[in-house]
Amino acid sequence: xxxxxxxxxxxxxxxxxxxxxxxxxxxxxxxxxxxxxxxxxxxxxxxxxxxxxxxxxxxxxxxxxxxxxxxxxxxxxxxxxxxxxxxxxxxxxxxxxxxxxxxxxxxxxxxxxxxxxxxxxxxxxxxxxxxxxxxxxxxxxxxxxxxxxxxxxxxxxxxxxxxxxxxxxxxxxxxxxxxxxxxxxxxxxxxxxxxxxxxxxxxxxxxxxxxxxxxxxxxxxxxxxxxxxxxxxxxxxxxxxxxxxxxxxxxxxxxx
Numbered sequence: 001x002x003x004x005x006x007x008x009x010x011x012x013x014x015x016x017x018x019x020x021x022x023x024x025x026x027x028x029x030x031x032x033x034x035x036x037x038x039x040x041x042x043x044x045x046x047x048x049x050x051x052x053x054x055x056x057x058x059x060x061x062x063x064x065x066x067x068x069x070x071x072x073x074x075x076x077x078x079x080x081x082x083x084x085x086x087x088x089x090x091x092x093x094x095x096x097x098x099x100x101x102x103x104x105x106x107x108x109x110x111x112x113x114x115x116x117x118x119x120x121x122x123x124x125x126x127x128x129x130x131x132x133x134x135x136x137x138x139x140x141x142x143x144x145x146x147x148x149x150x151x152x153x154x155x156x157x158x159x160x161x162x163x164x165x166x167x168x169x170x171x172x173x174x175x176x177x178x179x180x181x182x183x184x185x186x187x188x189x190x191x192x193x194x195x196x197x198x199x200x201x202x203x204x205x206x207x208x209x210x211x212x213x214x215x216x217x218x219x220x221x222x223x224x225x226x227x228x229x230x231x232x233x234x235x236x237x238x239x240x241x242x243x244x245x246x247x248x249x250x251x252x253x254x255x256x
Contacts, residue, residue: 013036013037013038014038014039014090014091014219015038015039015040015041015087015088015089015090015091016033016038016039016040016041016089016090016091016092016093017040017041017042017043017082017087017089017091017092017093017126017130018030018033018040018041018042018043018093018095019042019043019044019067019069019093019094019095019096019122019123019126020043020044020069020095020096020097021040021042021043021044021050021053021064021095022044022045022046022049022050022053023049024192024208025095025145025189025192025208025211025212025215026042026044026093026095026096026212027053027208028207028208028209028211028212029093029095029212029215029216030042030053030057030062031056031057032209032212032213032216033216034057034059034061034062036216037061038061039061039062039063039087040061040062040063041063041064041065041082041087041089042062042063042064042065043064043065043066043067043069043078043096044064044066044067044096045066045067045068045069045096046066047066050064050065050066063085063087065078065081065082069096069118069122069123069125069126070114070117070118070121070122072125075122075125075126075129076129079126079129079130088130088133089130089140090139090140090141091140091141091142091143091219092126092127092130092140092141092142092143093143093145093215094122094123094126094127094142094143094144094145094166095145095215096118096119096122096123097118097119097145097147097163098114098115098118098119098159099115099154099156099159100114100115100156100158100159101155101156102115102156102157102158102159103155103156103157107157111158112157112158112161113158114158115156115158115159115161115162116158116161116162116165118162119158119159119162119163119166120162120165120166120169123144123166124166124169126142127142127173130142131182134180134182135177135180135182138180138181138182139181139182140181140182140183141182141183141185141219142170142173142182142183142184142185143185143186143187143215143218143219144166144167144169144170144184144185144186144187145187145189145215146163146166146167146170146186146187146188146189147159147160147163147188147189147190148188148189148190148227148232148236149163149164150163150164150166150167150188151164151188151236152236166186167186167188167225170184170185170186171186171225174223174224178223183221183222183223184223185218185221185222185223185224185225185226186224186225186226187214187215187218187226187227187228188225188226188227188228189211189228190227190228190229190232190236191205191229191232192205192207192208192211192229193205193207193208205232210229211228214226214228
């Protein structure tokens with residue numbers, strides 16, 4: 001158990017909202033930010049996983065709330081709870097996401113709809129909630145966690161489609177609000193060692209902790225599209241010149 005009250009010089013710096021904190025990158029980022037003295041409000045669907053997080057990270061600067069981001073009423077209720085507590089975030093990290101197989105023996109529209117409700121709409125609802133606050137004060141940062149699957153098929157039509165839509169939405173936000181002091185950035189992750197990566201765990205697949213540290217470094221960067229890790233995402237971008245049939249041949253060696 002880590003008791004951050006015992007850290008000398010501990011003091012908050014920023015208020016950060018993170019979605020999907022129950023595991024993977026979101027959990028790692030929460031721990032790192034609390035260690036650095038920031039104040040975090042974390043949301044996730046599973047209350048038991050949130051309880052495990054708060055038992056591991058003991059800090060008055062960590063607040064959690066169960067929230068199913070695909071449920072508009074849940075998002076509105078949690079945002080209202082945050083405002084009541086005086087927690088208007090400086091940074092919003094839209095990390096919650098799912099990889100659902102929707103193509104096996106046909107196309108499963110229900111799976112497709114759930115993917116979009118979580119990966120796309122579950123992110124944009126938070127933008128709609130806090131953008132007015134950011135505009136009022138002329139500052140704030142939104143960071144969308146996307147994927148290189150936004151550019152190349154991933155084995156799930158809805159995962160790639162929802163991440164592509166999220167990335168494009170953030171590009172539009174960055175253009176539309178360029179002169180407001182608000183930052184809209186997207187990080188496109190390649191293979192990261194989390195439950196969302198179904199492929200082989202080879203040496204080019206960094207840990208969720210390293211991915212989280214990269215997200216934290218984006219807090220003071222300008223709006224834009226960012227890629228991590230550099231080697232695999234560079235190779236992926238170079239593959240844009242390769243036809244899908246050729247890419248499919250090589251991609252099969254990355255999966256079990």
